[in-house]
Amino acid sequence: MDYKGIIAKYKDVPGGIIEAFHAVQKQFNYLPEEAIVEAAKIFNVPVAEAYGVATFYSYLSVEPRGKNVIRICESAPCHIAGADEVVAALERELGIMMGETTDDGKFTLEYTECVGQCQATPVITVNGKPYAGVSPAQIAAILAEYR
Ligand code: FES
Known part of the structure; x- marks a missing residue:
């Protein structure tokens, strides 16, 4: 499934952006920038805010990581x-x-x-x-x- 599909599943969940990031990371082992931009669109927040969420939690990584x-x-x-x-x-x-x-x-x-x-x-x-x-x-x- 691509980022969009994964993120869209959490659209109506309270605090869904964090869960969406979690799900993307589970699949790709990190949060690619495109996924953060996509989440900003889907959750209707500024990209800077989505990026802030992605970098706030230590278990989320915006850097590519190994398998x-x-x-x-x-x-x-x-x-x-x-x-x-x-x-x-x-x-x-x-x-x-x-x-x-x-x-x-x-x-x-x-x-x-x-x-x-x-x-x-x-x-x-x-x-x-x-x-x-x-x-x-x-x-x-x-x-x-x-x-
Ligand atoms: S201090 Fe608890 S696991 Fe390392």
Whole structure:
């Protein structure tokens, strides 16, 4: 389905523009500029306002992202438990820095706040699936599941 079709489904839903953005992102992994412009038309708001909504929520991204989005929890308990070393392992394995996407479009690295898995820190998520208590030594095997 194209952006227009997805967005139009939420036209009459209260606060529908956020849900529409969510749905577009689910399909395309980010919010392309054309989708934001289309949403502005459909919800009858200025483009700047639609863009403001798209950039306000940290779970929405206006930057192209990889097929697999890896998030690393940067809240204090994970940080103390060694999230930095996990970040270094991810950056080394993928050859990109935090916030970047691999050239083949397969992986994006992002930070996140606590994802509620603090019983075993540090925590990463891959496409929303949590991996708790990860160590740098486990990173290669976790990535292999998604390569
Ligand atoms: S602090 Fe990292 S999951 Fe809660």
